[in-house]
Amino acid sequence: MTKFSPPAINNKNSKYKVEDILVLHELNKRPTFVNAPLKTFTGHSHSIYSFESRNIFLDFVQVVSNLKENELIRANLPREILKHLTIVELKVILKAISKPVHRTKAVLIKRIETHASDEDISNNTDKSCFVLTELGLEVLEKYKNVVWIHKNKEYIFMYPINSESKFDEYYFMNHWDLDAPNTIIDYYESDNSGIVARIYQIENNLEKSFLYGLRTLTEEINLQLEKCKEVGWFNTSAGLGEFQAMSLKPIFKSLNISDDNLDEILKYIYDFAIKDPSLVTFTNFHEIIIALMTNPDDELYRELLGNLYQSNREKFGHEHYQEDINNYHQKGFDDIEEKEETLMDILDLFFIDENRKLEMVFELIDLLDLEVIKEMKVKIDNRLTN
Structure with missing residues (x-):
């Protein structure tokens, strides 16, 4: 050898x-x-x-x-x-x-x-x-940006989960003369407003942190609306994770924004981030955001989003999905056989394309540990022999 x-x-x-x-x-x-x-x-x-x-x-x-x-x-x-x-x-x-x-x-x-x-x-x-x-x-002093990114990178790049960026300590070691916050803002401004909002928060620019935070929340709502239009699926927690992580509600209160100014801001962000206005009117959008900003919890926000998604499901012929999803949640996870059947039922409803259904199955398998996969194999073998 x-x-x-x-x-x-x-x-x-x-x-x-x-x-x-x-x-x-x-x-x-x-x-x-x-x-x-x-x-x-x-x-x-x-x-x-x-x-x-x-x-x-x-x-x-x-x-x-x-x-x-x-x-x-x-x-x-x-x-x-x-x-x-x-x-x-x-x-x-x-x-x-x-x-x-x-x-x-x-x-x-x-x-x-x-x-x-x-x-x-x-x-x-x-x-x-x-x-x-x-x-x-x-x-x-020369390499102060290396220390800055080391202290802040976990917070800056916290969403999406486990995301990575080229802007780490080694990048700013090699580009020590760049202004780190502005460099990252310029790079992500067009496609990740959450990262931009968190940098402005670190730099104590609360006005811009709030504006970009509100933009990323609205972009997530828009994404969920588009999904609802396509397959009838929705997530009433749309954008809440980032919103809460950035403490945008306390920032909103501290800014003491006038009602007229807030209306102007919301209209601009609505026009900027909502790609299909037929999915949500500005009046509904305004009501949803105000509910989130002014209530001590997010129950009303979820309720209003749920109502919006339900109306869109009905509009695009997906109204029967709500009953299936409710049944899925009510059954829980105690009966593994029942859970598998329900997941497959929902999968059949969501995806007509057989290739897409197969892709989804593999995506689910990637999330499971080895023991669960072994159990699934036994059940599949049993079904094939029956």
């Missing part, structure tokens, strides 16, 4: 890496022990798992060593440690130089700075932390 011996990996020739910037940020944020780089004065631990959860893989201790070698960090000077010490620790230094130990922390630090030598401080505390050098601060 041939021995597996591939060529070694040669890293790209770049002076700094994503992990350098993220660790620099951590060291600048929390005083970290020089002799124990994973521990901070506050008890926080620089756990690699917090990075791995955001798909960044690094050896924290090794990165710290590299930062020291590249002169981006150093150990603190004696007086630089004072602000990180507790009052008890400051009093130890003052007692050693026979000075009063009463008053606030700020006064104690000032007293030490006035009367203690660097040697007095060093001899009476065993704490030493990393400090960013001027070069380290310059590098951190």
Whole structure:
């Protein structure tokens, strides 16, 4: 057998890496022990798992060593440690130089700075932390967008679930001179208003966050209406997940929008996002959105959407689907045989095209675990032999 011996990996020739910037940020944020780089004065631990959860893989201790070698960090000077010490620790230094130990922390630090030598401080505390050098601060400032996207990417790209984007730490490491929020907004403005709304929220532009959030909600309602027209299917939770995740109702209240202005906004978004006005009049749309914005829960929103979908089902000849769907929900999931039959009945109603029905079956199978698939195979085999 041939021995597996591939060529070694040669890293790209770049002076700094994503992990350098993220660790620099951590060291600048929390005083970290020089002799124990994973521990901070506050008890926080620089756990690699917090990075791995955001798909960044690094050896924290090794990165710290590299930062020291590249002169981006150093150990603190004696007086630089004072602000990180507790009052008890400051009093130890003052007692050693026979000075009063009463008053606030700020006064104690000032007293030490006035009367203690660097040697007095060093001899009476065993704490030493990393400090960013001027070069380290310059590098951190230059690549600040790497830190920004690392902090915010999970929220920005939370919908659709498990979505990915090219705009991650590595992208902004290579494009450090771009303005990160505006770059992502420009890219997604035309096809994902939810991402745009969340960026504006992070940037504390609540007006635009509300407008784009309302747009993404309306776009989802439009999508559900189009589905209802085609197959009679609906989802009365249309857009609620994103709406609630972005806390748009509190934002709406904080903006104190006048009634006339809100009507103007809703009319614009209605004209922009509703592709077939015959599926929902502006009056109905206005009523639905106001119900969501002004009620403490979303029951009325769901009810109004349900009424709208029902009228559209009847309009396009899908009125018999509601009875089938209600029966499906009432039967529940206790009887597996009954559930399978009901799902197939609904599938037959929704899709006349046999190829589309087959695609849907495979999509459902992809969502099931192996044990469920095995059970299904047994039942299929039994049916084929009967």
